[in-house]
Amino acid sequence: MNFGFEEEQELLRREIRKFLDEQCPMEEVRRLAQSSDGYSREQWKQLAELGWLGLMLPEAYGGAELTWVDAVVLLEETGRSLFPSPLISTTLAGSAIADLGSEDQKGRWLPGLADGSRIGTIAFLEDNDVLGPAGIQLRGRPRGDAFLLSGEKRLVADVEQADLWLVPFRVGDPEDAIAIAVVERDADGASGRPLPSIDRTKRTGTLQLDEVPVGPDALLGPPAGASLGLSRVLDRGALALCAEVIGAAEAALRITVEFAKQREQFGHPIGHFQGVKHPLAEMYVEVESLKSLLYYAAWAIDEDPEVAPAAISRAKAYAADAFTRIGIDGIQLHGGVGYTLEYDIQLYLKRSKWARSMYGDADYHYDRVARARGL
Amino acid sequence: MNFGFEEEQELLRREIRKFLDEQCPMEEVRRLAQSSDGYSREQWKQLAELGWLGLMLPEAYGGAELTWVDAVVLLEETGRSLFPSPLISTTLAGSAIADLGSEDQKGRWLPGLADGSRIGTIAFLEDNDVLGPAGIQLRGRPRGDAFLLSGEKRLVADVEQADLWLVPFRVGDPEDAIAIAVVERDADGASGRPLPSIDRTKRTGTLQLDEVPVGPDALLGPPAGASLGLSRVLDRGALALCAEVIGAAEAALRITVEFAKQREQFGHPIGHFQGVKHPLAEMYVEVESLKSLLYYAAWAIDEDPEVAPAAISRAKAYAADAFTRIGIDGIQLHGGVGYTLEYDIQLYLKRSKWARSMYGDADYHYDRVARARGL
């Protein structure tokens, strides 16, 4: 038993930290947040060279074949830096293809995702805003052995940046009659339209589909067989997001603690007052507890998949509430300056607002925990 | 416009305060709480002589014909002292008879309630624990122009002390087909069985009815016509309870503030630390806000009855949450000694637990506010 990271993982963390500190300090984050691409192609290439884009992909397709625990290490650090990039989206797309795709499909798409030449994402939300298979109402209209897809997918992460859109759609009435198509950027009738995100370090938008044909070679697994795969990719999305939340929340805590040590009022650093000290202590409690919940969930994905969904839901529900509170308290404890563009705390507040509902909000995940508990 | 008490009301408050300080200091409260009667017959007689039992009853029947705002003054003070007595129950019973009863009935019962010779109460809860007309499932079985009542009423305040039980029962299927009977203590088949209350200064128990006959002269108003009357008496119960909550919550705050000024830790009175000072400030905010909500509701009963139900529900919902928190924070701020029988704060904690659900809990009343708001 060892509930901690291995030495190699600590090493990985130091490498990532070094890369981000050197390549993407906060000024660079701010610059990228205002850029039209929303990320740096140069940095993206470097990530690929360092092997971090295909971290969990099979070696045969250019990956490093590591585990979700390793991914957590990577994402904690990108979250800590608010590193702007389509990393989570691409990781999810790759993991779904590796899970569900044929050898042929893997050979077609995975190397490009691993070597940084292609970006992927998954378009899982529709107008009803219901997460998971039940929310997929877009129906594939059969034509021969292919389907035609028409409709709109909402709040698709990195929709404009992506070269591959994974598009779940409905092929029948039973809740689990779901297929997932891989739609390439240049497909006729498919187009991504960006929308301004509340957190400019995270890009999003709408995917428009107008009679887009998807043949059998574009479907991951047999038609009507991707329901479980969709649930799984959403779980992994929640996990990846929580890993970034840990890093971001810890950073928000750290900069607020530093501020509280320096800022003086009524003759004392404000961190001397319990009205400031105690909320900071509570933030610490929440960050540490979230780490425990999430590390266990990451371990479970690879080692005890049956408990993974509930473990992930616990982490995401807890993360949503905790990070929301950390964002608000962090900026409140900064006083007026937290309100200005100059201080970094506001960037973390925006991230907390974005992360609240992404891959399911607290209510959604607590409902899942309740079901898992037999309630 | 004057949102404050009149000079006569301030005078009334001083008189009540003087009476309670002299007749029922905390040692006496503790003694009565352990007694079998649960209150002092001697003090009850004095209350009658001072005119406080029939405060709002018509002068013709021995009352003082004052308003609910005056009643609030009285009950704030009894609440502050945790004065053990069937005052609220008797006030409600009297007010229901004055509202709904015939001249004959008023003449029969009101003078006894006003002069302290009889105690009244209302038995409004059944096994389903649903407040109001919809919860009344006990059906009167017609026999001639009378009804036979069989069943059980739960959590009847002062059930054993009372000489008159007001018993709402069902006479038909429509939700509002409710009658209220006045059952006298010596009626055949009726008996009150006390149960240990969490707050020994408040008595409660079960009313057992076994083929109890109630004739037309025992019914308040026409049969099937008392639904509105029942709702109204429950509203007034909630109002009366909130008035006591204000006094009790203010006392809990006061003794905790005194404790925080005296108790030293780490070289300071603990009230010096924001971790103690700030929860006390929040308690103050809640007590003052509850006062505003309740005073307005009391005024509305007499002067603007249409807005009264929502105003009362706002007060009771707020009171339930606020007093719960004040009870918990009060005892927590006392540290270990709050846990002992010796300090008074635990008596207020017990009152807060008792008051939570009495006359409807926060959920019940917020649901009513939502309906009043058209939600």
Added chain:
Amino acid sequence: MDFSFSTEEEAFRQEVRGFLEENLPDPVPTTPEFLREWNAKLRAKRWVGFAWPKEEGGGGGSLIEQYILKEEMSLRRAPPLGSDFMGLAWVGPALIRHGSEAQKKRFLSDILDSSSLWCTGYSEPDSGSDLASLKTRAVRDGDEYVVNGQKIWTSAAKQAKWIFNLVRTESSSRYGGITCLLIPMDTPGIEIHPIDNLSGRPGFNEVFFTDVRVPVENRLGKEGEGWRVVMGALANERSGISESTEMTRKLDSLIELARNSRKAGRPALEDTSVRRELAAFDTRIEAMRLNGMRNLSRQLKGDPPSSETSINKLLRGALEIRMAELSLEVLGSASQLEGPWQNAALSFHGTVIGGGTPNIQRNIIGERILGLPKD
């Protein structure tokens, strides 16, 4: 207790309504021409500076009529009573109490005519909520003061013609060394730097003073009396009632949002916890309104204004945060996008952050009202 209005007061309300009916189009225009005309009409009725003494050009109105006027204006969403907000709120009241005849003559009618625009110089970079720690120095040099230092969080500094500025004329006394100067914003040596708020829009400003020379006749009150000058103005009518009207409008919009949004596939308003939360908001806003009326009543009786407004500030602060959070919850995944609700959730109200942080309000209540020792 009496919530009704006298015949004269009711007549005044009708007058205000009639005026609004006649002069305020729906929707309310926002053109400069309309606002100019509107201000002129209000001025003609002496409704700008409504409660200022008649001999100073004000309306000489009573507090209660002022309440009626503000309530009616707010209900119709009328523009503010006069456009020189800081002039009306701070400068005018201070001039009336402490100004020389020459100063009053020079400034008051411009404020009332909405032809001036004042800003205020209170906060400094290192003072935060601790206003009395200000460091901007003014040194007497013949008939002039020479001012050096920096102010922060100054609204409308770019547009303002004058600044109502607190400076330190003596360093040994914390409160006693502060003096109030009235300074034209075009005086050489004044520089203004806008501060971008977290949405990237300029909001507040920094104002730098370098050897700014101010004639002694521009001093308001005596040297070292600046704190009294400001606190006197602060104690002006501040019942906080109009704040509750503002919050009611926010709640109305939030209810509309919940009515038109879907949560997990169902209308958000059907979610029990959403409805209860909205009812709890309604209750707290009603508490704010009634707290304000109790304050007003105390002022009408001539009680000196105390720290009661801290209560509503704390209620409002908590409400602003909780209401913003509920709006995001109701928006669901769309909360990831920019939008009016989302931006509101980022732009904290002044009661939550900045000058009057909740912790300061809690200290005020704890120390001034409850008498707890200072931290």
Added chain:
Amino acid sequence: MDFSFSTEEEAFRQEVRGFLEENLPDPVPTTPEFLREWNAKLRAKRWVGFAWPKEEGGGGGSLIEQYILKEEMSLRRAPPLGSDFMGLAWVGPALIRHGSEAQKKRFLSDILDSSSLWCTGYSEPDSGSDLASLKTRAVRDGDEYVVNGQKIWTSAAKQAKWIFNLVRTESSSRYGGITCLLIPMDTPGIEIHPIDNLSGRPGFNEVFFTDVRVPVENRLGKEGEGWRVVMGALANERSGISESTEMTRKLDSLIELARNSRKAGRPALEDTSVRRELAAFDTRIEAMRLNGMRNLSRQLKGDPPSSETSINKLLRGALEIRMAELSLEVLGSASQLEGPWQNAALSFHGTVIGGGTPNIQRNIIGERILGLPKD
């Protein structure tokens, strides 16, 4: 990261299960005879003092086996491992580190045999959470100390044979002036007064010392080393995992209560907010369990124990309060009566009140972990 157990550890778990299967009837008997037998069997297996060194009579077990042992015992609701709770938790570990050979010989085997019973003298009336402010004096007189003073919150003082007592031997040094004495409870001059808790049942005790003479050989550690002696024992295995097992049991009962209660006429478990609250409890308890496992892992790696247990204390404190409140909500009006749930809601757990109040834990985290200045 690895949550699996080695073959030897799994074998040990099987051994424990087999033992329980064979020796622990269901339901677990509570007779003194059974407990005596049970303790003898545990002792024979060296499971009492499981992680104590073998040469001191302990089991010499690993932390991880100890975790397995405690987990299995807790799951089967077995009685504690040995009955001299304070002896095992405090006195033994302190003796092993600081005791003379004679002291170890005299006390250790009695503790392991469950034939002794220790109580502890830490808190004093004026010390509260500030243990180091203790005032009970011990003055050296030849070969004896003469002890005068008072302890409070001492459990089992009436039954205990010995007290592990902290006294002040020097007043100038706060921590350095404290000494640890082992005193027979039947020494002349010791008086015990039970403290009634708020339910009217005796719980803790006050212990008075008047000229109590203690031989110098009963001093544990050097003079002035008492603080180190106690803190060393405190740093013993305290992962807090078994606390989470206890909380899981409480949650199970609460879920049963919700399953069998009706709220506003419907099963309470069907109320969305009740279900989500239960899921949130489940999540926080899981966080406690996993926090405990992370602590354990750190200890296994040899990291010195730090203040991590404060995290679980804060989580537990908040949970105890919220779970008690939910139980009352679910009980509905029956919460007005005495009963096990209601009494539990009055009897706060030690993490909520008393020695380790949440504010102290927040200070510990804020100051020792986050490095904020002391208040």
